[in-house]
Amino acid sequence: MIARILISALIGGSTLVVVMDASTATTLPPITHLQVIHDTGEGIPVHAFVGPALKRLEESNAQARRTEPVTQPPPLEQMLKLPLVSRMTPGQQPHTALPEQTAKAMTQGMFVVGADEASQAWLVQNEEWLFQRNSVGYLVQAETLLDVDRMLEAAGRLPLTVLNLDALVDELRLVHYPAALTAQGISFNTSDLEPRK
Numbered sequence: 001m002i003a004r005i006l007i008s009a010l011i012g013g014s015t016l017v018v019v020m021d022a023s024t025a026t027t028l029p030p031i032t033h034l035q036v037i038h039d040t041g042e043g044i045p046v047h048a049f050v051g052p053a054l055k056r057l058e059e060s061n062a063q064a065r066r067t068e069p070v071t072q073p074p075p076l077e078q079m080l081k082l083p084l085v086s087r088m089t090p091g092q093q094p095h096t097a098l099p100e101q102t103a104k105a106m107t108q109g110m111f112v113v114g115a116d117e118a119s120q121a122w123l124v125q126n127e128e129w130l131f132q133r134n135s136v137g138y139l140v141q142a143e144t145l146l147d148v149d150r151m152l153e154a155a156g157r158l159p160l161t162v163l164n165l166d167a168l169v170d171e172l173r174l175v176h177y178p179a180a181l182t183a184q185g186i187s188f189n190t191s192d193l194e195p196r197k
Helices: 047-067 100-105 117-132 145-155 166-172
Strands: 004-011 014-021 110-114 136-141 160-162 179-182 185-187
Touching: 110 117, 117 145, 117 179, 136 145, 145 160
Parallel strands: 110 136, 136 160
Antiparallel strands: 004 014, 110 179, 179 185
């Protein structure tokens, strides 16, 4: 049931009516002070009327919060959908051109890694090159939260998202990870992706 509080006060010949809905008042910050814009000296302090009602409302909300059941968030492994598997496999992705429309749309670098040792070493070795191209990364294979944590540490300044990219494997012609993607194509060797002069 929605509790409503109606407060009426006579101020300088006019009536002030405050209507509060208890179901929405819980999201409002507590009133700590009122700012006086103009005081003719003829009014009646509103706090004398509003204060007790606000206190009762606050007590009612505190009681409701104490009786609400506490729900636990799902485990992080479940949120990240671990273990994460991929159609891609560890290995050296050969230099492959992207479809023309995809290449034209590439405004920043991208990379894919797994949680294997080769991906970790590749990421550490190419971190500066990827950073210079404003690259965003995707961790497409991981077994545990420790795997995710280790790869986030290896990524350093680079953003790394845990995500299954299997839906894009065929379109992007991805076969192996780790690999970098730019408008120049996809490759394990970042030197293959330097713009042609």
